[in-house]
Amino acid sequence: MSAKLNQNPEQIARDKIDTTLTDAGWIVQSKHKVDLWAGSGVAVREYQTDVGPADYVLFVDRKPAGIIEAKREEEGHRLTVVEDQSKGYAEATLKYLNNDPLPFVYESTGVVTRFTDYRDPKPRGRNVFSFHRPETIREWLKKGKSLRTALNGLPSLDTTGLRRAQVKAIEKLEDSFRNNRPRALIQMATGAGKTFTAATFIYRLLKFADAKRVLFLVDTKNLGEQAEQEFMTFQPVDDNRKFTELYTVQRLASSYISSDSQVCISTIQRLYSILKGEELDETAEESNPNESTWMQKQLGKRKAVPVEYSEKVPIEKFDFIVIDECHRSIYNLWKQVLDYFDAFLVGLTATPDKRTFGFFNENVVSQYTYEQSVTDGVNVPYDVYSIETDISNKGEVVQAGWFVDRRDKLTREKRWQQEDEDTEYSKNDLDRKVVNPSQIRNIIREYKRALQTEIFPKRFNENGEYEVPKTLVFAKTDSHADDIIRIIREEFNEGNDFCKKVTYRIDEDPKSVLNRFRNSYYPRIAVTVDMIATGTDVKPLEVLLFMRDVKSTNYFEQMKGRGTRTIDNDKLMQVTRMANTKTHFVIVDAIGATRSKKTDSRPLERKPSVKMKDLLGAITMGVEEEDLFLSLSNRLIRLEKQITPKEKEKLLEHSGGKNLKQMAKELINAFDPDTIKERTQEKISQTPIEERTPSKEEGARKEAHQELIREAASTFNGELNEYLENVRQEHEQIIDHINIDSVVNSGWDHFTIDKAKETVHDFSEYLKAHKDEIRALSIFYNQPYQRRDITFKMIKEVMEKIRLEKPKLAPDYVWNAYATIEKVKSNQPKDELTALVSLIRRACGIDKQLKPFDKTINENFQDWIFKQNAGKHNRFTPDQMEWLRMIKDHVLSSYHIDMDDLDYTPFDSRGGRGKMYQLFGNEMNDLIDELNKILVA
Structure with missing residues (x-):
């Protein structure tokens, strides 16, 4: 120990460097005991060069490959200053050898290490967690050129099959690679094809840059499976084979990383467990970090998550790491996991925040917003419909003395109980602390009404039956989801298949339920807590019903993203028969998410109006009232029947080894006459009989009473009290079946109304701007007497121009906008061109x-x-x-009739123009002209 204390700072640094080199597979040798045959990688200390001794020279297969310049730990901030010195040693001639300059150069204190590859086009040092392994350097030397050199030779991108935003993202990312930028961020709207974009540039890195291995990092198992499917279906434009036929894609389900895998898909949680050499908790990959209880446990640890060097997973294991949904907090707590690897980091997200920009060094190579994606027709826009109820806004009170159900959240076992105290609950307590079935029922009932009359009113079939659009409900908890499902099935008068839960905690296979929701007619409604809140595609979705609030802006945007996906009309109609096309989706906000910034035989209960936390607090602070002690005892007896074995075990840590039964018994005994008498007798028995007097006996009684009070009260402290209150709230929900809720507001949100006005305005302005160049518009605006001459072809020309230039102004969406701000008495025509004519007539003032x-x-x-x-x-x-x-019907479909049309269907089968002349004689031409004029007036 004393020897270490006497070491100078340089030697301490050398010892740390030696350890780090050994961990990375190097054999460290003194210059006096050189044996290059000892292994494939040998690091020789103080090797002589023609400019002096180099601190370390690295030999691979007995040939010099690199040098290490060692510095004291306190000089970690000065490593960049010594780069010239390091380079001088790398370019020097080694004793006994006629070597070329050595390409791999490190500067290190044993704590901080920097590395420069002088084969790079513009060599630039970078921090690395450790030294690269000898076999890695051997492989680099065999390849000849460095990865960064190869990145400079990437061929031009073949843009076939790529959207404009995807082309920009890939080209700018590759520019970033060529400029040796270690981190890059791609911001791309949900639904715009982030994973497809990633598969495209990963394919190019593997094929053209000879990248060894790419890590695709996610934070839920579900997203990992989805990414794997994307790679399995991806087919490059320059090869007839699928990606997985060309390269090995491995989704990590254990700590084993295959040596021949070129793409690894893993959660950050699993990667951390691999680096730590620990088994991964199976629940860790289920929820995203914002919702994960496993993550909260890690956050709760006092020390930062330690990452140490792993021989199985060296720092150079991956050349590139693509971080999906990188806006989440994974790079905050787990930043060192990403810092461990010597790799380019590429972030993918739709919703970056300040931390995201900071982590990626503000190197945003591409930004493609949701608004841009809607303008381009890549995603669909959305409207907001609000449902407010009285209790949703204000909460309510469950009064003391009411008999209500209390329900265990996990087992859902109920018990009938008379309430001990008033329980006032706010809107934030709903479905956690208190369940009010009437509140849920009124929301679902109003949603059903609004669907059929305002949201999607055209979904009735010929039999008058309404087809509910595919709806995703966001619930607060698993228990809340169960309540919602039961009430949805009742209010819609449907069976089990109609509404299903899709979470990780269902008995049915969640993947199977999700696939049915995505591809089959049933279920029409899915209820989830977090499994499909983010990242999961369900393209036929047309409604998102928020019955939970979200505090995180990013998380809310991700949840909104579930509805943005476009879908082919045919595929949509396979699962929703009455839907012609998906023009938009609707957020139904029932919680304010769019507006928010996210009896015992002995009567023990003597304080029914005092809350348990107040009972605990009073006793902890020394209040010695019998009613308080007995009331708290009563609450603890009830709680003891509900808590789990694990919670009982945890309780003992806070209570000094006492369980709830012992605590309750002590509270009762503190004021129990028999117990006080027994303790008094014990004290008196210790006094000689001749010394016993009434005053001493009274003193002994008071002392015994105080001891019992002290024994009972001393157990309680702030930490225990908080734990007891949290456990109580965690386990039980009050079922408030007494307070009846009512809808106080239901209608389109101001956001939707304003957006509708903007859409109508944009449509009118677009028509005006093009009225002189498009024949049909010119007639509508400037030559109303010629409306008789407008043909099907002319209207189709207008439609095609709108589709190309302004997909947001599709007839369906503009019609909905008018319906939102005006009293539109009739349903929209099924034919889009007919609807377009109606809209043009309204916009230019004819109607x-x-x-x-x-x-x-x-x-x-x-x-x-x-x-x-x-x-x-x-x-x-x-x-x-x-x-x-027949002429009228022809004008209905073609907007105009010519004499030549009489030679075609349906007129030809009835005798054509000859038959019409026979029927109308010389009036025929005048009738056709008159009908062309009158019908479209």
């Missing part, structure tokens, strides 16, 4: 109210027939009326 163009044509036809018959009873024969109706 004062939005109404279906097909309805306008039918009404105009009826009016015209009525006028024709006025004073001329039955002017047209039945055969003539049949032909006039």
Whole structure:
């Protein structure tokens, strides 16, 4: 010990460097005892060069490869200053050898180590956790050129099949690689294809940069499985084979990393456990870090998470690490896990925050926002519909004396109990501390009503049955989810298949339920806590029902992202038959998430209006009232029946080894006359009989009473009290079946109304801006007398231009916008082009109210027939009326009729223009002109 104390700082640093080198597989030797045959990697101390002795020279397979310049620990901040000195040794000639300059150069204090690869185009030092292994350096020498040199030779990107935002992200990322930027951030909206983008650039790194291995890092098992599926289906544009046929993709399910894997998919939790050499708790990969109880345990540890060198997973194990959903807190607590590896770090996220930008050195190579993705038609926009109830806003009171159910959160076992105290609960206590079935029921009932009348009113089939759009409900807890499911099934009058829970804690396979929700007709509604809150694609989703608040902005944005995905019309109609196309999704906010910034035989209970935490606090602070002691005893007796063995074990740590029964018994005994008498007799028995007097006996009684009070009260302290209160709240929920809730507000959110006004305005402005270049618009605005000449082809031209330039102004969405701000009495036409004509007529002022163009044509036809018959009873024969109706129907679908149209379906099968001439004679041409004019007026 004394020898170590006497060591100078340089020697202490050398000892640490020796240990670090040995851990990394190097054999450390003195210059006087050199044996290059001792192993593949030998580090020789104080090796002589023509410019002096180098602190360490690294030999691989008996050939010099690198040097280490050693410095004292306190000089860690000065390592960059000695880079020239290090380089001088690397370029020097070694004694006995006629060597070329050595490419691999380290500066180290044994605590801080920097590394420069002088084969790089512009060699730049970087901090590394440890030294690279000899076999790695052998492999680098065999390849000849460095990874960073190879990155400079990446070929141009083939943009086939890539969106504009994906092309930009990949090209800018590769520019960042070429500039040797160690960290890069890709911000890409949810649904814009982040994983596909990653698969594309990973393929290019493996093929063209000869990258050894890439780590795709996630933070839930579910996201890992989804990423694996993406790689399995990915097919590069320059090869007919799938990615997994070209390269080995391994999703880590244990600590084993295959030597031949080129892509590893892992959770950060598993990676940490591998580096620590520990078994991973199976629940650790289920929830994302914002929700994970496992993560909270790690956060609760007093010391930072220690990461030590792992021989099985050296620092150079991965050349690139792609961090999916990198906005989450994983890089905060687990920053050192990522710092461990000598790799390029690439972050993928839709919702970065300040910490994200900081971690990635503000190197944002690409930003593609949700708003941009909607404008490009990559994602769909959303509306917000609010449902507020009285209890959701204000909470309520369960009064002392009421008989209510209390339910265990985990077992859901109920017990009927008369309440000891008033329990006032706020909206934040709902579904955690108190369950109010009426509150849940009123929300679900109102949601059902709003669906059919305002949100998606066109989903009734020919039998008058309503088809509920695919809906995802966000619940607070597993217990809350169960309550929601039961009430949804009741209120919608449906069976088990209609509404399912999708969490990690269900008896059914959650993957199977999720696949059915995604690809099958049933379930129509899924309820989740966190499994599909983020990252999971369910493209047919059209409604997100928030019944839980979210405090994290990023997490809320991720949850919103579940609804943004576009889907092919055919695929949508396979699971939702009454939906023609997914133009938008709706957030139904029932919790304010869009607005928030996320009897014993002895009557023991004497203080029914005092809360348990106040009883505990009073006794801890020395209040010696019998009623307090007996009331607390009563509460502890009840609590003892509910807590788990693990909680009982933890309790003993806070209570000095006393269990709840002992504590309750001591509280009772403190004021129990028989116990006091017994303790008094023990004290008196120690006094000689001749010395016993009434006053001494009274003194002994008081002393005995105080001892019993002290024994009972001394157990309680702030730490124990908090634990008891937390355990009580954790286990039980009050079922408030007495306070009845009511809906106080239901309707489109101001956000949606403002957005609808903006959409209508943008649509009108777009039409005006193009009225002189598009023939149909020119006629509508400037030449109303020529509306008879507008053809199907002209309307289709308008539609195609809107789709190309302004996908946000699709007829479905603009119609919904008008319906939000105006009283639109009729349903939207099923045909998009017919709807577009209706919208154009409304925007340019022909119609004062939005109404279906097909309805306008039918009404105009009826009016015209009525006028024709006025004073001329039955002017047209039945055969003539049949032909006039055929002409009207043709105008309905084609907006115009020409004489040549009479030679085609359906007219040709009825005799064509010859038959019409036979029926109408010389009136034929005039009738066609008149109907073209009248029907579209």
